Amino acid sequence: MSKTQTTSADSPRSRAGLDLLVDVTGPRLRASLTDALRDAVRSGRLVAGTRLPASRVLATDLGIARSTVTECYAELVAEGWLTAQQGSGTRVATLVRPLTEPTAAAVTGPDDRRAIQGLVPGSADFAEFPRQQWLAAARRALAAAPYSAFGYGDPAGRMELRTALAGYLSRVRGVQTEAERIVICSGFHHGLALVAEALAGRGAQAIAVESYGLDLYRALLSEAGLRIPPLTVDDQGARIRELRDLEVGAVLLTPAHQFPTGVALSPERRAAVLDWARSTDGFILEDDYDGEFRYDRKPVGALQGLDPERVVYFGTASKSLAPALRVAWMVLPESLLRDVLAAKGRVETVSVLDQLTLAEFIASGAFDRHVRSRRQNYRRRRDQLIAALARRAPDVRVRGMAAGLQAVLELPAGTEGAVLRAAAASGLIVSGMAEYRHEALDPSTVDDGLVINYSAISDSAWEGALDLLCSVMPGR
Amino acid sequence: MSKTQTTSADSPRSRAGLDLLVDVTGPRLRASLTDALRDAVRSGRLVAGTRLPASRVLATDLGIARSTVTECYAELVAEGWLTAQQGSGTRVATLVRPLTEPTAAAVTGPDDRRAIQGLVPGSADFAEFPRQQWLAAARRALAAAPYSAFGYGDPAGRMELRTALAGYLSRVRGVQTEAERIVICSGFHHGLALVAEALAGRGAQAIAVESYGLDLYRALLSEAGLRIPPLTVDDQGARIRELRDLEVGAVLLTPAHQFPTGVALSPERRAAVLDWARSTDGFILEDDYDGEFRYDRKPVGALQGLDPERVVYFGTASKSLAPALRVAWMVLPESLLRDVLAAKGRVETVSVLDQLTLAEFIASGAFDRHVRSRRQNYRRRRDQLIAALARRAPDVRVRGMAAGLQAVLELPAGTEGAVLRAAAASGLIVSGMAEYRHEALDPSTVDDGLVINYSAISDSAWEGALDLLCSVMPGR
Numbered sequence: 001m002s003k004t005q006t007t008s009a010d011s012p013r014s015r016a017g018l019d020l021l022v023d024v025t026g027p028r029l030r031a032s033l034t035d036a037l038r039d040a041v042r043s044g045r046l047v048a049g050t051r052l053p054a055s056r057v058l059a060t061d062l063g064i065a066r067s068t069v070t071e072c073y074a075e076l077v078a079e080g081w082l083t084a085q086q087g088s089g090t091r092v093a094t095l096v097r098p099l100t101e102p103t104a105a106a107v108t109g110p111d112d113r114r115a116i117q118g119l120v121p122g123s124a125d126f127a128e129f130p131r132q133q134w135l136a137a138a139r140r141a142l143a144a145a146p147y148s149a150f151g152y153g154d155p156a157g158r159m160e161l162r163t164a165l166a167g168y169l170s171r172v173r174g175v176q177t178e179a180e181r182i183v184i185c186s187g188f189h190h191g192l193a194l195v196a197e198a199l200a201g202r203g204a205q206a207i208a209v210e211s212y213g214l215d216l217y218r219a220l221l222s223e224a225g226l227r228i229p230p231l232t233v234d235d236q237g238a239r240i241r242e243l244r245d246l247e248v249g250a251v252l253l254t255p256a257h258q259f260p261t262g263v264a265l266s267p268e269r270r271a272a273v274l275d276w277a278r279s280t281d282g283f284i285l286e287d288d289y290d291g292e293f294r295y296d297r298k299p300v301g302a303l304q305g306l307d308p309e310r311v312v313y314f315g316t317a318s319k320s321l322a323p324a325l326r327v328a329w330m331v332l333p334e335s336l337l338r339d340v341l342a343a344k345g346r347v348e349t350v351s352v353l354d355q356l357t358l359a360e361f362i363a364s365g366a367f368d369r370h371v372r373s374r375r376q377n378y379r380r381r382r383d384q385l386i387a388a389l390a391r392r393a394p395d396v397r398v399r400g401m402a403a404g405l406q407a408v409l410e411l412p413a414g415t416e417g418a419v420l421r422a423a424a425a426s427g428l429i430v431s432g433m434a435e436y437r438h439e440a441l442d443p444s445t446v447d448d449g450l451v452i453n454y455s456a457i458s459d460s461a462w463e464g465a466l467d468l469l470c471s472v473m474p475g476r
Numbered sequence: 477m478s479k480t481q482t483t484s485a486d487s488p489r490s491r492a493g494l495d496l497l498v499d500v501t502g503p504r505l506r507a508s509l510t511d512a513l514r515d516a517v518r519s520g521r522l523v524a525g526t527r528l529p530a531s532r533v534l535a536t537d538l539g540i541a542r543s544t545v546t547e548c549y550a551e552l553v554a555e556g557w558l559t560a561q562q563g564s565g566t567r568v569a570t571l572v573r574p575l576t577e578p579t580a581a582a583v584t585g586p587d588d589r590r591a592i593q594g595l596v597p598g599s600a601d602f603a604e605f606p607r608q609q610w611l612a613a614a615r616r617a618l619a620a621a622p623y624s625a626f627g628y629g630d631p632a633g634r635m636e637l638r639t640a641l642a643g644y645l646s647r648v649r650g651v652q653t654e655a656e657r658i659v660i661c662s663g664f665h666h667g668l669a670l671v672a673e674a675l676a677g678r679g680a681q682a683i684a685v686e687s688y689g690l691d692l693y694r695a696l697l698s699e700a701g702l703r704i705p706p707l708t709v710d711d712q713g714a715r716i717r718e719l720r721d722l723e724v725g726a727v728l729l730t731p732a733h734q735f736p737t738g739v740a741l742s743p744e745r746r747a748a749v750l751d752w753a754r755s756t757d758g759f760i761l762e763d764d765y766d767g768e769f770r771y772d773r774k775p776v777g778a779l780q781g782l783d784p785e786r787v788v789y790f791g792t793a794s795k796s797l798a799p800a801l802r803v804a805w806m807v808l809p810e811s812l813l814r815d816v817l818a819a820k821g822r823v824e825t826v827s828v829l830d831q832l833t834l835a836e837f838i839a840s841g842a843f844d845r846h847v848r849s850r851r852q853n854y855r856r857r858r859d860q861l862i863a864a865l866a867r868r869a870p871d872v873r874v875r876g877m878a879a880g881l882q883a884v885l886e887l888p889a890g891t892e893g894a895v896l897r898a899a900a901a902s903g904l905i906v907s908g909m910a911e912y913r914h915e916a917l918d919p920s921t922v923d924d925g926l927v928i929n930y931s932a933i934s935d936s937a938w939e940g941a942l943d944l945l946c947s948v949m950p951g952r
Contacts, residue, residue, distance in 0.1 A: 074845070077840060077841040077842075077845075082841075083841050084841045084844065084845070085647070085841075085844065122628070124626075124627075126623040126624065126625075126626035126627060127623050129626045131618045131619070134618070135611070135614060135615055135618060138611060138614060139611055142607045142610070142611060143607070147602040147603050147934070148602065149602075149800060150600075150602035150605045150798035150799070150800040151600075151602060151798070151799050151800060152598070152794075152799040152800075153799070153800060153802070171561070186662075186825040186826075187823060187825070189821075189823045190823075190825060216822060216823070318628075322626035322627070323626070323627050323628040323629070323828075324625060324626040324627060324628075324629060324827070324828035324829055325827060325828070325829060326629070326824065326825060326826060326827045326828065327827075345665075346692060347663060347665045347666075347692070348802065349662040349663070349666060349802055349825060350662075350802060350827070351800070351801060351802045351803075351826070351827035351829075351830045352799075352800035352801070352802065353800055353801060353827075353830060354827045354829060354830060364553060365553040365558075365559055365560045365561075366553075368560070368561070369550075369560075458623070
């Protein structure tokens with residue numbers, strides 16, 4: 001019933017030096033030929049750079065249709081085993097996929113022979129990116145996208161994503177908005193730059209910031225020509241009453257989970273900052289970078305929900321999914337919408353395909369499931385961190401553990417530098433409070449501490465990192 | 477052998493009002509249950525908002541494992557038929573995918589009842605986006621990506637993409653570069669803004685531009701504080717010798733296929749502009765927006781290949797794939813690299829996932845195949861346009877047809893406005909030369925004409941648009 005055809009270098013009919021065993025009459029002829037060629041490349045019998053016979057020649061050789069050979073070549077080119085270049089025919093590829101192997105070295109830095117564990121804010125356990133579910137959403141989004149979606153896009157963002165976010169943010173964070181008030185940006189950094197430009201254009205000369213935070217954002221505001229006076233952060237969050245003595249057009253806050261100390265802005269201060277904004281015509285810039293991650297109590301709703309006309313809400317996919325998406329969002333007061341869109345410009349800059357995929361990812365429920373699974377994992381790590389410290393370093397006080405991805409381990413005054421050095425020497429990279437401290441901060445208010453991002457590394461590395469951490473904490 | 481279990485509202489065991497016919501003993505039990513539920517939603521028997529029974533309840537009802545029900549629900553949530561929300565259980569979705577139907581209305585604008593055909597530059601036949609091949613590349617890219625790829629990314633761009641582009645641009649456009657000299661940006665607009673900022677930072681006060689081009693780019697340069705004196709465009713491209721009388725730090729050119737006139741910069745002028753750059757320490761900004769599309773003769777190589785230290789090369793995926801990717805690239809002289817990277821900032825803004833996918837799309841040969849297929853299609857349309865005009869409007873002279881996606885149909889002086897109005901009245905949107913004319917252009921040099929983008933619409937609309945176009949051209 002089936003006839004096996006061998007073409008080999010010994011055969012006078014073969015001009016290709018190919019030695020393939022192919023069932024040329026079976027129902028899966030093309031698959032059989034494709035498999036045989038793939039095996040030949042994989043096993044090294046066909047070496048990189050080898051030119052394959054022209055499809056016409058191989059078809060004649062095997063006594064099969066030329067289109068079968070063409071399709072087979074095309075498939076192997078698509079899979080990366082072969083390359084096709086006009087003028088030089090089809091050749092065995094020099095680079096065989098995967099281009100880059102996911103190795104431990106890629107995660108921890110290739111230069112160090114010892115395992116380096118990092119618990120530094122800003123990184124995350126990228127092994128948790130839901131590759132399969134993301135691809136499934138991309139497939140559905142691309143299949144459903146109208147032709148017009150492949151164009152330049154609306155600088156405000158794709159309506160599918162803005163609609164999905166409006167529902168999600170309302171449900172999960174208590175944000176009050178319509179899709180029309182949401183603007184997509186490439187990250188919090190991009191959004192903050194646009195809002196700073198809009199506020200500066202309306203005459204703002206200063207924006208208050210928390211006394212601890214990322215220097216990247218302070219630098220961004222300074223470069224936009226704005227002064228950035230600090231508000232002291234204590235265990236109730238930023239001291240809002242200090243705003244009274246500052247002439248600022250806005251205040252940048254992390255109300256749900258102060259970065260990096262992890263404290264939540266107290267209810268009194270939430271009310272006070274809204275009062276301040278209403279009475280001064282000022283704006284609150286609410287950086288809700290990890291609002292999805294809350295462990296001990298009911299989520300603290302977004303401040304934006306209390307006064308959508310005075311709060312600019314910022315959210316991001318960087319913490320919940322991955323920074324690699326470069327997708328974030330702003331919910332804007334009506335009065336700022338036009339100026340922020342003008343700052344964004346006439347040309348969309350955020351990937352429209354990723355926007356469509358994220359819209360589908362949210363609408364399908366996959367985003368909720370992913371966040372829930374991550375939350376469970378981070379809660380477990382937090383509990384392990386608390387238990388390990390209680391056992392091995394009982395004098396260390398821990399702050400900011402009720403939510404989010406990081407917490408602060410308080411250190412005796414003057415010891416931060418020594419602990420960081422001891423950690424680094426034992427193979428653990430962590431960061432200290434000093435890295436996040438506002439340049440203008442009164443030195444008498446300075447607290448030593450480690451900022452521990454317990455979401456930063458993979459499950460397999462976590463226990464070792466926790467052990468190292470405990471071993472470098474100061475004893476009683 | 478198989479047992480069919482019906483659960484219905486009439487059955488005392490059913491608490492869900494579900495009426496499903498499921499083969500509970502067959503090998504495809506889960507698929508069977510999934511199909512039954514999907515059909516119930518699709519047919520409207522289960523209406524939007526209906527709460528489904530808890531998985532435990534339905535499993536008991538049907539006498540099957542609870543995990544089977546859970547998996548089935550999860551699949552239908554992923555497909556968009558159901559929604560799952562914590563606290564409110566699983567419900568029939570109100571929005572049934574696809575979110576947006578690809579309809580003619582979506583392509584041509586929903587407000588017009590008549591078919592509107594558009595041949596306007598800047599749009600493309602988005603129906604040609606290779607959705608399947610792109611998804612296949614995304615799948616391979618995501619599978620191969622190291623964990624670290626999901627982080628914030630290098631602001632210069634992913635090395636995988638820069639490496640793939642270095643090979644591609646060398647092979648296809650004669651660009652001389654290493655991956656390290658390539659910087660990824662979100663579009664030509666973004667790249668031009670970064671280079672303008674770098675040049676202004678080095679003291680440049682003016683950049684010469686072609687007398688015809690996109691006003692968007694002229695506006696961008698003006699807003700960056702640069703003067704933009706024009707170089708007259710004739711049938712050999714921009715008149716380079718006019719640069720002698722202008723004090724400019726750089727000149728923005730479209731050498732391979734002038735936009736919009738379509739002429740190629742003559743060999744003499746290519747040499748002359750390089751001489752100018754070398755003798756004045758100036759830079760040539762080479763916008764190679766459609767360099768892949770050449771029909772009549774061998775490709776005109778990139779100017780960059782002649783002097784990589786004096787030319788900034790700009791390429792984009794917007795014409796060859798789709799603007800929706802928001803991915804473009806620059807090849808920079810060594811002397812500008814640091815300043816352009818500084819202008820881009822410390823944070824990557826371009827989707828890392830799209831960068832990885834495009835790298836794989838190029839490396840696998842899919843990009844070459846896609847461009848080749850598009851080129852054949854555009855060449856056929858170009859030939860049809862030439863033939864139709866020769867037959868029906870033989871007095872019309874056509875320029876710029878040797879390459880690219882657009883050409884100019886010359887019109888008798890003073891008739892452009894009337895022809896545009898006649899076209900619009902008959903349902904054809906085209907643009908005239910006036911739209912692209914530099915504000916400072918000497919009125920005596922003005923040529924009337926239509927700019928026809930023959931890549932702008934789908935195959936099915938093309939013949940009708942061509943017919944309309946011929947019908948509005950001025951007769952003998």
